[in-house]
Amino acid sequence: MNRKKKINQIFKKRLKKQNSKLHSSNKPKYISKAERAKMELEAEQADVSVEQAPTDQESPAG
Numbered sequence: 102m103n104r105k106k107k108i109n110q111i112f113k114k115r116l117k118k119q120n121s122k123l124h125s126s127n128k129p130k131y132i133s134k135a136e137r138a139k140m141e142l143e144a145e146q147a148d149v150s151v152e153q154a155p156t157d158q159e160s161p162a163g
Contacts, residue, residue, distance in 0.1 A: 132140075
Protein backbone atom coordinates (compact mmCIF):
# COMPACT_ATOMS: atom_id res chain seq x y z
CA MET A 102 0.00 0.00 0.00
CA ASN A 103 2.79 2.44 0.80
CA ARG A 104 4.41 1.94 -2.58
CA LYS A 105 1.13 2.61 -4.42
CA LYS A 106 0.50 5.69 -2.31
CA LYS A 107 3.97 7.08 -2.99
CA ILE A 108 3.62 6.50 -6.75
CA ASN A 109 0.25 8.24 -6.75
CA GLN A 110 1.67 11.17 -4.79
CA ILE A 111 4.50 11.59 -7.31
CA PHE A 112 2.07 11.34 -10.22
CA LYS A 113 -0.27 13.95 -8.72
CA LYS A 114 2.66 16.24 -7.96
CA ARG A 115 3.82 16.10 -11.60
CA LEU A 116 0.30 16.77 -12.88
CA LYS A 117 -0.03 19.74 -10.56
CA LYS A 118 3.25 21.22 -11.82
CA GLN A 119 2.24 20.76 -15.46
CA ASN A 120 -1.14 22.39 -14.88
CA SER A 121 0.41 25.32 -13.05
CA LYS A 122 2.69 25.99 -16.02
CA LEU A 123 -0.28 26.00 -18.39
CA HIS A 124 -2.30 28.50 -16.39
CA SER A 125 -0.40 31.74 -15.99
CA SER A 126 -1.47 34.12 -13.29
CA ASN A 127 -3.27 37.42 -13.92
CA LYS A 128 -1.18 39.08 -11.25
CA PRO A 129 0.95 41.95 -12.58
CA LYS A 130 4.70 41.56 -12.53
CA TYR A 131 6.40 43.01 -9.44
CA ILE A 132 8.16 46.33 -9.98
CA SER A 133 10.66 47.36 -7.33
CA LYS A 134 10.47 50.70 -5.56
CA ALA A 135 13.61 51.92 -7.34
CA GLU A 136 12.15 50.95 -10.74
CA ARG A 137 8.89 52.77 -9.94
CA ALA A 138 10.82 55.90 -8.97
CA LYS A 139 12.86 55.68 -12.17
CA MET A 140 9.74 55.27 -14.31
CA GLU A 141 8.05 58.17 -12.52
CA LEU A 142 11.08 60.41 -13.14
CA GLU A 143 11.12 59.48 -16.83
CA ALA A 144 7.39 60.22 -17.08
CA GLU A 145 7.89 63.64 -15.50
CA GLN A 146 10.71 64.44 -17.92
CA ALA A 147 8.54 63.35 -20.85
CA ASP A 148 5.68 65.56 -19.62
CA VAL A 149 8.01 68.54 -19.30
CA SER A 150 9.41 68.03 -22.79
CA VAL A 151 5.89 67.64 -24.25
CA GLU A 152 4.74 70.83 -22.55
CA GLN A 153 7.74 72.81 -23.80
CA ALA A 154 7.63 71.52 -27.38
CA PRO A 155 4.18 72.94 -28.37
CA THR A 156 4.94 76.37 -26.85
CA ASP A 157 8.19 76.59 -28.87
CA GLN A 158 6.32 75.74 -32.05
CA GLU A 159 3.53 78.27 -31.41
CA SER A 160 5.85 81.23 -30.78
CA PRO A 161 7.34 81.50 -34.29
CA ALA A 162 3.99 80.91 -35.99
CA GLY A 163 2.15 83.52 -33.93
